[in-house]
Amino acid sequence: xxxxxxxxxxxDAALLATGEDVTLRRITKVAGNPVIKDVVCRAAVRxxxxxxxxxxxxQNDLRVIISPTxxxxxxxxGADEGTPAGSAVDQRLPRAxxxxxxxxxxxxxxxxxxxxVAGTWVRCNLVVAG
Numbered sequence: 001x002x003x004x005x006x007x008x009x010x011x012d013a014a015l016l017a018t019g020e021d022v023t024l025r026r027i028t029k030v031a032g033n034p035v036i037k038d039v040v041c042r043a044a045v046r047x048x049x050x051x052x053x054x055x056x057x058x059q060n061d062l063r064v065i066i067s068p069t070x071x072x073x074x075x076x077x078g079a080d081e082g083t084p085a086g087s088a089v090d091q092r093l094p095r096a097x098x099x100x101x102x103x104x105x106x107x108x109x110x111x112x113x114x115x116x117v118a119g120t121w122v123r124c125n126l127v128v129a130g
Contacts, residue, residue: 004120011067011123015042022064023101024094026077038101039076041066045102048127060130061110064100068092068121093124100128 002010022043028035044065070076071092094112101107111127 004117004122007117007122008067008069012069015044015067019044025099037077039071039074041070062128062130064126064128066124094126
């Protein structure tokens with residue numbers, strides 16, 4: 001079995017070779033004013049397949065795979081004032097209220113499924129509005 005750091009290293013190499021840069025964006029409020037928090041991530045971006053079109057997933061939506069590497073290096077999103085103190089949710093994990101800029105177009109994250117191996121976050125599978 002591969003160790004989590006090897007899984008991340010392998011994913012990073014694959015994304016570097018065949019992926020593209022996207023921007024993960026979270027909009028928070030500080031003192032009532034919107035603050036945009038961005039991080040550029042390497043990603044595999046693909047159209048959803050016919051068998052994935054169910055519920056709120058539409059034909060023009062996109063499947064996106066990202067590594068945690070750029071998020072961790074940037075310490076994204078930083079302090080999140082919209083999060084209750086003591087929250088058990090890791091604020092670095094992408095969530096459905098986030099946006100993603102793909103090929104210059106801002107899109108809505110619809111589904112975020114982080115993948116953990118031995119308690120370590122190794123990748124995130126997302127569905128993003130097309």
